[in-house]
Amino acid sequence: MRRRRGGLAALVPGLWLALFFAFPFLLVAKLSLSHTALAMPPYAPQLDLAAGWPGLVETVRGFDLATYRRLIDDPLYLKAFASSLGLAGAATGLLLLIGYPIAYGVTRFRPATRRLLILAIALPFWTSSLIRIYAWIAILKPAGLLNKALGLLGLPALNILNTNAAVLLGLVYAYLPFMVLPLYAVLDRQDAALLEAAQDLGASPRQVFWRVTFPLSLPGAAAGALLCFIPMVGEFVIPDLLGGSGTLMLGRTIWTEFFANRDWPTASAVALVMLAALLIPILLVQRHARVAP
Amino acid sequence: MDARVDRPVSRAAAAPLVRFEGVAKRFAGLPAVDGVTLDIREGEFFALLGPSGCGKSTLMRMLAGLETPDAGRILLDGRDIAGDPPHARPVHMMFQSYALFPHLSVAQNIAFGLKSQRLPRPAIAARVEEMLALVRLEGLGKRRPEQLSGGQRQRVALARALAPRPRVLLLDEPLSALDRKLREATQFELLALQKRLGLTFIIVTHDQDEAMVVADRLAVMREGQIVQVGRPAEVYEAPQSRYVADFLGAVNLFEARLEGADADDARFVGPDGRFVVAGAGEARSDAPAWLAVRPEKLTLHAADPGGSGNRLSGRLLETGYLGDRTTYVVELPSGRTLRAVRANAGQGAASPAIGATVWLSFAPAAAVVLTR
Numbered sequence: 001m002r003r004r005r006g007g008l009a010a011l012v013p014g015l016w017l018a019l020f021f022a023f024p025f026l027l028v029a030k031l032s033l034s035h036t037a038l039a040m041p042p043y044a045p046q047l048d049l050a051a052g053w054p055g056l057v058e059t060v061r062g063f064d065l066a067t068y069r070r071l072i073d074d075p076l077y078l079k080a081f082a083s084s085l086g087l088a089g090a091a092t093g094l095l096l097l098i099g100y101p102i103a104y105g106v107t108r109f110r111p112a113t114r115r116l117l118i119l120a121i122a123l124p125f126w127t128s129s130l131i132r133i134y135a136w137i138a139i140l141k142p143a144g145l146l147n148k149a150l151g152l153l154g155l156p157a158l159n160i161l162n163t164n165a166a167v168l169l170g171l172v173y174a175y176l177p178f179m180v181l182p183l184y185a186v187l188d189r190q191d192a193a194l195l196e197a198a199q200d201l202g203a204s205p206r207q208v209f210w211r212v213t214f215p216l217s218l219p220g221a222a223a224g225a226l227l228c229f230i231p232m233v234g235e236f237v238i239p240d241l242l243g244g245s246g247t248l249m250l251g252r253t254i255w256t257e258f259f260a261n262r263d264w265p266t267a268s269a270v271a272l273v274m275l276a277a278l279l280i281p282i283l284l285v286q287r288h289a290r291v292a293p
Numbered sequence: 294m295d296a297r298v299d300r301p302v303s304r305a306a307a308a309p310l311v312r313f314e315g316v317a318k319r320f321a322g323l324p325a326v327d328g329v330t331l332d333i334r335e336g337e338f339f340a341l342l343g344p345s346g347c348g349k350s351t352l353m354r355m356l357a358g359l360e361t362p363d364a365g366r367i368l369l370d371g372r373d374i375a376g377d378p379p380h381a382r383p384v385h386m387m388f389q390s391y392a393l394f395p396h397l398s399v400a401q402n403i404a405f406g407l408k409s410q411r412l413p414r415p416a417i418a419a420r421v422e423e424m425l426a427l428v429r430l431e432g433l434g435k436r437r438p439e440q441l442s443g444g445q446r447q448r449v450a451l452a453r454a455l456a457p458r459p460r461v462l463l464l465d466e467p468l469s470a471l472d473r474k475l476r477e478a479t480q481f482e483l484l485a486l487q488k489r490l491g492l493t494f495i496i497v498t499h500d501q502d503e504a505m506v507v508a509d510r511l512a513v514m515r516e517g518q519i520v521q522v523g524r525p526a527e528v529y530e531a532p533q534s535r536y537v538a539d540f541l542g543a544v545n546l547f548e549a550r551l552e553g554a555d556a557d558d559a560r561f562v563g564p565d566g567r568f569v570v571a572g573a574g575e576a577r578s579d580a581p582a583w584l585a586v587r588p589e590k591l592t593l594h595a596a597d598p599g600g601s602g603n604r605l606s607g608r609l610l611e612t613g614y615l616g617d618r619t620t621y622v623v624e625l626p627s628g629r630t631l632r633a634v635r636a637n638a639g640q641g642a643a644s645p646a647i648g649a650t651v652w653l654s655f656a657p658a659a660a661v662v663l664t665r
Contacts, residue, residue: 196359197392199379202457207380211405215396249600 032268034062045146067269080248085277086113087164087249088232088241091171092225095271097202104213106180107187118184133170133241140166140242166255167215170238175231179224187213187218187274222285230278250274308371309495310335311356311461316365317517318351325351328365331459338487338494340413340504343514344540345609349497352514353463356495357386368461380409389466391450393438400425400434406457416518424452427486433598444475455490464496468503480506490640494639501541505529513537533585538585545591547584553575558657564627568603574662583663590635590659593621594652595645604654607631611643620643622649 030047037044045062048055071077106117124132139145140161147157160166190213198208236251243249252269257267326348333339341349343436354360357365358379365484366373368584374382385406394400400421407417430439438446454462467483468476485508487494498504504511505525505601512522513536521528521537524549532538535546549563554572561568561584568584598604605625614637621633621644633653645651 058543102616130364131635182461191390193392194394196379197386198390198405200357200359200384200386201451202380203405204378207409211408212396214493216394224621 001136003255019275026194026196028271029266030063032272033065034069034265035064035066036263038206041264045263048255067265069227070107070266070274071256071273072268076175076248077253078251080253080270081273081277084233084274085166086290087141087171088229088235088259091168091175091232092229094168094172095179096225099176099183100217100221102176103187104217106184107190110142114188121180122227122240125177129174130237133174133238136166136242137161138172140169143181161242162247164247165250167247169238171232171235174238175228178227182223182227183220186217190216222288225281229281233278234274257291309333309368309545310337310370311495311631312366312368312371313352313356314366316352316355316362316367317356318348318355318360318363319350324348324517326355326362329517329519330365331512331519331522333493333495335493336491338484338496340508340511341495341497341514342501342504342511342541343499345499346518347514348498349514352464353386353465353495353497354626356461357384357387357463360380379655380603383458383460384463385454385457386463386465387450387454387467389469391438391446392451393446393453395438396432397438397648398428399436399438399441401448403434403453403456405453420456425455428452433632439483443470444479447471447479447592448591451486454494455492461491461493461495464494466498467500469495469500476503477506483507505541513540515540531661532585532663535585535663536665538661538663543588543632543634545586545588546658547586549582549584552582553578559662561662565602565625565629566605568660569657569661570662571657572662575664577664583662584660586655586660588620588632588634589636591631591653591655593623593633593635594648594654597652598654601652603632603657603660604652606650606652609647609649609651611647621651624654654658 001114023058030233034041034043039046047203051058100162102121106114106121109117118168126168135143142157142159144161147159150157160169195208198212199205203211218262233249234247234251234254236255239247239249239252243252254267254270258269269289302585311331311333313329313331316326316329317324319400320411329348329352332617333628341352343349343402351360355362356369358374358377358381362375366375368374368383394405397405403421403424404417412420422431427432428451429449430445430452431616433441435444438449441449447470451467462482469477471479480503483494483496487507496504496507508525510522511528512519513528514520515536521533523531525541528537529541532541532544535544538544538546547561547563547568549561549565549568552560552562552567554560557571559571559572559574561570561582563584574582592598593597594604604624607623607625610622610624610630613624616637618634618636621635623631623633625631631653
């Protein structure tokens, strides 16, 4: 009885994963093993389902790893890869440094105030992200708000629009709630008795934080870091709008290959390599979570 | 039993270890602790006993520094500790939930307070081993709290609070999470441990049996105030109010008015009959009084015992067989019910049938006269 119910309940996520993850994943994998062709769609071999089994065999015979070899041979892709991981990593680090004090600060308020503050942090994100990123262009452009303010203060102008610095800024701004909310969730749920016990056992307020609060909040920090890092690696809009010609990020590379170069196999291969690389931190965090819940 | 009570008393004559002086605390305008004055002696196992919400935990938390009194003073070793933050007080608490740090091993939990004292590493390790042995958890130092049973966690919490050698150990409902058998065994262990260490323990509990077993002295609290302080036997045998009589053990109360008294006996009369009691206490003939008789001091008879002693008759309503003893509920003609307990020591004490008319008697010295 119990088994049966478990089986039925597993059907829904199973179906979802099959439809929206496994099937598209296989499509992309198949694409990445194809090569470009001047055709519509622009790749070969094409799977002809009408040809039945022989058609499938024919298609598989046509697969090769040439695209992947090119990813290794052409330093452009490696650079885009390193630059994406670097920017996302730096942004994650900054998000932790900024998000932690915010999340911790919020928990110091009374519950009613806390809910208000969390709402205030999430509120700007109810507007379109595109508009908010465009707003950053208005702030960062040479005659923008930032430089006007710097001018008023008698400081030299800062031209960072279309540089990696602007991309970093945009990433940190756009992903801040995704860092603050999981951190806030663990900090808010922290057992007050543990903090009292630490005080009672002679820990000063600073020691209570570093010896109890902080280590117990690490799962939240890990969740926030993953939640931000993974989409940031593949981020397209922010590097496209705020970055310059020198900004190499995977999201942009995939877009360029797909739409500008009409090289679907390469776009697919880059996407798959990115996915594989991102699985590593997820698996690491999950393993750690199993050892120390 | 008396040896352990008398030892600290002589030392306490000079100055108590802990003194509460008119301590009060309000939460959201409501008094939680309402003018408590109390001395606790060095080396004493002291129990704060009362129902939930009576302020006993708040009183203890103020001693630990986790709450700040609105009024009054708390003295430790004769010094006002109002200005000391909780982490600077040599008072450690064992929390009801144990509050073990889930990210630390058993040994690291026990070492927590020692690290706060910045002891050298070898000294910490030695003390942790000593504590593990004290609570019989040798070899479990590397475990995580969630890998332990409830009883083991309770012992880790105890070891953690004892490790930094507190002047006073506070125990907040320390055994409430254990099942009955383990709780009873642990009560005796706690008692033995406290006597061995010679430390001052203050336990907060709502469980009267627990307080009676472990405490040298206990304070019964009600609505933020202390209503009676004394040795468990004193408080049980000579409660000063109906509240205490009823809270500490079971009791039968007879409303009665003082009719007259001579050198030995006082005569009372009330709706349930006439009674002779050894001494009138504070009763006056113009004010209501109550006679409190413990169930074990009511003797049950299947037939009228006769004589001129205190006796009541009624209908046996129910019997509860508890193995070592049997409880009888007897309904008086007035409709009031009384409770009597008989120890099942020998054979032949067959219980009367339910519904039968039975008699209850008690000796003049068995009743306590209460005026509050």
